[in-house]
Amino acid sequence: MTDPGTGTGPPPGAIVHAEGLTKTHHGDRAPVHAVRGVDLTVREGEFVAVTGPSGAGKSTLLHLVGGLERPDSGRLWIAGERADGHDEARWAVLRRRGIGVVFQFFNLVSHLTVADNVELPALLAGAGPRAARAARTGLLAELGLTGRENALPGALSGGEQQRVALARALVNRPALLLADEPAGSLDSRGARDVLRLLGRFHARGQTILMVTHDARTASAADRVISFFDGRIADDTTLGGPAPTRPGVTGVLRLDD
Numbered sequence: 001m002t003d004p005g006t007g008t009g010p011p012p013g014a015i016v017h018a019e020g021l022t023k024t025h026h027g028d029r030a031p032v033h034a035v036r037g038v039d040l041t042v043r044e045g046e047f048v049a050v051t052g053p054s055g056a057g058k059s060t061l062l063h064l065v066g067g068l069e070r071p072d073s074g075r076l077w078i079a080g081e082r083a084d085g086h087d088e089a090r091w092a093v094l095r096r097r098g099i100g101v102v103f104q105f106f107n108l109v110s111h112l113t114v115a116d117n118v119e120l121p122a123l124l125a126g127a128g129p130r131a132a133r134a135a136r137t138g139l140l141a142e143l144g145l146t147g148r149e150n151a152l153p154g155a156l157s158g159g160e161q162q163r164v165a166l167a168r169a170l171v172n173r174p175a176l177l178l179a180d181e182p183a184g185s186l187d188s189r190g191a192r193d194v195l196r197l198l199g200r201f202h203a204r205g206q207t208i209l210m211v212t213h214d215a216r217t218a219s220a221a222d223r224v225i226s227f228f229d230g231r232i233a234d235d236t237t238l239g240g241p242a243p244t245r246p247g248v249t250g251v252l253r254l255d256d
């Protein structure tokens with residue numbers, strides 16, 4: 001891959017640092033320049049929303065950061081480690097540093113119970129069954145899902161499914177939580193609950209990078225990046241409480 005080598009590398013405390021990140025999609029029509037030389041730093045504890053019109057390249061940017069797609073050029077660091085290499089090296093960094101992802105349509109495994117969906121990433125990461133169960137139990141309690149452990153995803157509301165997906169994304173205590181339109185398929189109550197939960201995890205130090213086309217959803221973040229035609233058009237830090245302490249612990253109550 002091309003390495004422009006022009007940047008300065010990640011500053012201290014950067015969870016995401018990208019320099020000149022570029023991605024062109026080659027479908028069956030003309031090439032689409034989805035991300036065009038993006039420089040981006042997300043510091044530990046930030047809640048950043050990337051917003052912009054359909055086709056602006058928001059999801060492609062999120063996929064590049066999350067290792068779901070590989071950049072054509074540019075450099076990417078996750079928690080200080082280069083993460084833009086060939087597939088094996090990229091996955092090794094992402095596994096070590098930990099990235100959790102929530103998608104618009106939850107992407108739960110339909111034939112696994114809630115408990116198994118949430119425990120699966122912990123078991124894949126090498127946790128023993130007891131540790132995986134303890135992590136799952138704590139998170140489901142925090143997310144108001146105690147009693148739903150044995151349900152299959154299809155028996156849950158959209159809001160409940162997204163909370164299960166959130167538990168799954170957080171079970172390995174990732175350095176970074178990526179959220180792609182996390183409220184996009186929910187009714188207004190489900191959307192409000194999920195955004196409130198994201199806000200509370202953020203208040204406890206969770207770093208979050210969220211993509212949304214919706215300005216109201218974006219306002220849950222404390223920094224809003226406007227993306228247009230593959231580039232950052234605006235980057236605004238909003239007011240709001242600073243994270244109180246790192247780590248995701250304690251009990252969240254939806255009705256607070």
Ligand SMILES: Nc1ncnc2c1ncn2[C@@H]1O[C@H](COP(=O)(O)OP(=O)(O)OP(=O)(O)O)[C@@H](O)[C@H]1O
Nearest residue numbers: 025026027032034053054055056057058059060213
């Ligand atoms: N795998 C792909 N193959 C070809 N073109 C793609 C691919 N993925 C995305 N694109 C194109 O790249 C551009 C950016 O897409 P992307 O999904 O990143 O934008 P977006 O801002 O997230 O849009 P939306 O809000 O509609 O999801 C669009 O023109 C899209 O059609």
